[in-house]
Amino acid sequence: VIAASILGATGFTGALLTEMLDRHPEVALEALTSSSYEGRRVTDVFPHSRVAAAYVAYAPDRVAGSDVVFVCYPHAEAHPVVAELLAAGHRVVDLSADFRLRDASLYPKWYQFDHPRADLLTEAVYGLPELYPEAIAQARLVANPGCYPTSMLLAALPLAREMKLELVVVDSKSGVSGAGRTPSDKTHFSAVHDNFRAYGEVGHRHTAEMLQELETAAGASVPVSFTPHLLPLDRGILSTLYCRPSASQGTFEIPPEDEVRALFVRDYSAEPFVEVVEHTPSLREVQRTNYCRLAVRTDPAAGLIKVVSVIDNLVKGASGQAVQNMNLMFGLPQASGLESVV
Amino acid sequence: VIAASILGATGFTGALLTEMLDRHPEVALEALTSSSYEGRRVTDVFPHSRVAAAYVAYAPDRVAGSDVVFVCYPHAEAHPVVAELLAAGHRVVDLSADFRLRDASLYPKWYQFDHPRADLLTEAVYGLPELYPEAIAQARLVANPGCYPTSMLLAALPLAREMKLELVVVDSKSGVSGAGRTPSDKTHFSAVHDNFRAYGEVGHRHTAEMLQELETAAGASVPVSFTPHLLPLDRGILSTLYCRPSASQGTFEIPPEDEVRALFVRDYSAEPFVEVVEHTPSLREVQRTNYCRLAVRTDPAAGLIKVVSVIDNLVKGASGQAVQNMNLMFGLPQASGLESVV
Amino acid sequence: VIAASILGATGFTGALLTEMLDRHPEVALEALTSSSYEGRRVTDVFPHSRVAAAYVAYAPDRVAGSDVVFVCYPHAEAHPVVAELLAAGHRVVDLSADFRLRDASLYPKWYQFDHPRADLLTEAVYGLPELYPEAIAQARLVANPGCYPTSMLLAALPLAREMKLELVVVDSKSGVSGAGRTPSDKTHFSAVHDNFRAYGEVGHRHTAEMLQELETAAGASVPVSFTPHLLPLDRGILSTLYCRPSASQGTFEIPPEDEVRALFVRDYSAEPFVEVVEHTPSLREVQRTNYCRLAVRTDPAAGLIKVVSVIDNLVKGASGQAVQNMNLMFGLPQASGLESVV
């Protein structure tokens, strides 16, 4: 049995992780920490929960017995405690962005802070299980990917590995839970219901992860234009990718759709949580699951390969992927504790 | 032309009132006040608006030229400024609850504050145009009714006038805009979407208005049990009323449905904004209008008369009714400025 | 292992039952029948499903090996096949209304058909597990209750057993899935979204079950006034009950809230799927579960006891309850296969 703790357990991702680990057959929860809800029971804060536990304030000794600690702190607040946990000998899955970028010099640009631990950035493994399974298995520190990058990278990597891409347009549509649990004008029901909008049209922080991993896979930088939109629903991300292979002598050669789909099938046939489908998937198919579904279409007249990708932003895009990473780290089947819907 | 100002113009009711008065053919807006948004233009705060004006901080001289001032302050904060405005010679429509109850002793019980101006409570007219049209026309101070009481009283008054009622159950379902514009856990999209709940199951403040006006109409107190619920939509209130006439010698005599409906038709045939319909109305039919629609059903086996009432909580339940009151106060047709949807 | 078949497996209840039985640790699915989708795979019709099976046309020999057959046919179409299945020696859980009323003479009134099998009506057990657990365990034929009656009876029975009730008002609000999968003007997205309405204001068929079981429990008929409403969401029923104990010498004696709640706790403390809570529950808490949550409030001024009841209409209100009944029929723990959300 793996002893696990969750730091920042009352945000959307922490709360869902609590449910998932509580049911996980190989996990025992040690501590659930919260500064706002210290002393209160999980069921008081989340009436739908059936987890019999109470929140405690974080202190190193509260998690002393934990084999793994999940950190669900906001960006820029996670890295000090992660460093502390590693020093104390814990393995860590960090759900913030603080260790997702390998190059420390990118943090001031994308996240507006100077990262003090370039050494840990080098050590951290980007926690996309379909990309780095062996490294994750050995890692002390796993940087759990962002929700948008998860949906985008699973859709783009099979192409980036196989052909030179001169452009990847990523048009993503996310449910509101991605904005977190803190109330604001932007998450007020009356602002979202029956409405739809784009936001962060250029320069969204998640672009950095997409660029990093796409470049790593392709061996060269790939231009990415990423635009997130806010859906009037709670959970799920659908990303529509428009990928343009580089022209050869001025002509775009788009392979037949079957050949393109075969690339995806080849890359994902052994993956338990990525499914290449022939129909166009909807969010409903993956909500409350850890699955990513991908559909491929070609548009030769426009010189494009389109990929539609759907995930649950809180599961495969956050807490479910964190559990999947933990499973890899401790030698469990990847799907352990992830079979039933959440 | 009537010069009008709105105090607290950036809440949901103030903002909608701004739109309605801006289009009103007989009104010129003098001042729109806001403490939070002083100096900002209406269109900066509400991108969908087309009102060319900016918010100012409230001060008595800002509204010096106003024939009428609409006060959209929270409960307990409105009465001092209302008193000040009246003293300065303005006529006032107050959208708070501060002058709805005629008996000052009820304020500590229902609103947890001592009301300092029993004299103004006596003078204020309860602004339900279908109930007190003449008094409203003469009033210096109109207390605009609550949204729930509006939906309930229009449904119950024709019965209360005609027969002794031993019980009125009011099961109301409201859109989220009734909770106001301030973000909170309760109005977060993720808490409301795809969800439904009751709240304030016993003792909701609006009960006080219902009891007061029903007793006035009936000449005797009528027991009211009021339960509000929160719908996953933005605008509208549907109230289902279950009215039990007093038994005569142990038997409930429920008149035929046609006779009951005739009571409603009689009371409302001359009213421009109350429609007695034969089908069961849905919220859609009254959203963005100042109409109330009522349907009557009898359930003799249970000894009940049911009335279904629908309004837009922000229009007939707040800002539209405020305009209707202003129209009465200044001798305009009741429907002036209220014809088109908002 | 219990061999089970589902007749009419492509409606909302049949499809959900398919998912639940497929995961049930003690069940093996024999046949899933459908006239419209014969020959198609489950995953073709329901892309979110992971059930590896195909639909067949119904014929007696298709289900010959089934210990239990679940019938998900429309009202008036179920009883002939149920009779046939019983004659062939199968045990049956019927999800239609065809065997819910014990008195054959009620069918022409409430369901507009003459029931040919008064004998089976006498034999059938009304499948509310909290009410008739022993009879269900022995039954050849279980009549699975309607969704509204389930939400209402669990809320009213503890009161009906304990005190004489002179009135029970049932104001129910249901998600759209209760209307079934067949497209119609009433279930078109544009008719339901951002809208709310009452329907069947007097005389809804489900009233018959409520009257029958309440009378059985109370030993005398109890007047019930039932009004269903349609919520702009997919799954869940919230029923608000207003129960009036009979007056003694003209005075309503409403017991203290704690005493009333104690009646509920007493009746349900051993039930795995009914929870008496102190807060007011929302639909979210029970969606995709087999739980019913109940909250009790007293309103002595109006002479009423209020009960708020929430269930998932497709789970505790249909397919989950059917599984719970099957568990009782075959000596399994009631919660077998019902622990995880669906």
Add this chain to the structure above:
Amino acid sequence: VIAASILGATGFTGALLTEMLDRHPEVALEALTSSSYEGRRVTDVFPHSRVAAAYVAYAPDRVAGSDVVFVCYPHAEAHPVVAELLAAGHRVVDLSADFRLRDASLYPKWYQFDHPRADLLTEAVYGLPELYPEAIAQARLVANPGCYPTSMLLAALPLAREMKLELVVVDSKSGVSGAGRTPSDKTHFSAVHDNFRAYGEVGHRHTAEMLQELETAAGASVPVSFTPHLLPLDRGILSTLYCRPSASQGTFEIPPEDEVRALFVRDYSAEPFVEVVEHTPSLREVQRTNYCRLAVRTDPAAGLIKVVSVIDNLVKGASGQAVQNMNLMFGLPQASGLESVV
């Protein structure tokens, strides 16, 4: 006063057009035709309506006195009646796709029928008022544009006129009303609510209009890749366009954002219904209005100009634009009858 009739007045666009023309100060409605609802009053079919009229079956003499006839028939069913109406001397606004493409040979490919009236295709004017105002003013036959092309063309034309574009990606998200009023599995509330999907990923019919008008404006064909998606809301289209100017010597020269925006301001400064805004618009801002709002962003790193475009699909995307065309045809101000929300 203009006498107007509407053929096929009970679909979503016909019903909205009925409301708009009923309120139009310069229009008198002659006939509203419907095959399904002949003889029924408008208010019986649409309870929210206040139009005092009844539907009649279409016959040429029913509309004999009409200066203009609006045809709201399905594609392929409109052209015979349009030809008949023109022959009888009426001016026609056709809301179907039957006269949008100037080249008859495109109809078999995009609409699967042979178009018998190449002469009328040549004569018909594509009814985008911002593009062909003079021709519309003179036209006997105006082909009202599709909803997606309206949202796309207003966003792309200012660029297409000014620079050579080598790619236009159009990622559109539409409310459900765009799918029409006929109930189907795809428009069932339970299929759409809390869900999101792409559809018609390659080869959607509306692409033909986009290609035709972009080529006309640019003087050369422009590759367009169009992907529609279905939003869980009723009204509105948001299109996100990714426009790539042709590279000069392998380098993409993206002008500064202000310069690009200036192109849009220049083209639309005199247009009453197109607004170039600096913030990112949401659907809320244009729902129930005839406005299109456009925002421009540049992404030089990816070599792209992004344009976000929002309209109400039933107003500017259909019925409102039809009224705007009628206004042009009869010499009225373009905004006549279009000022208030609908």
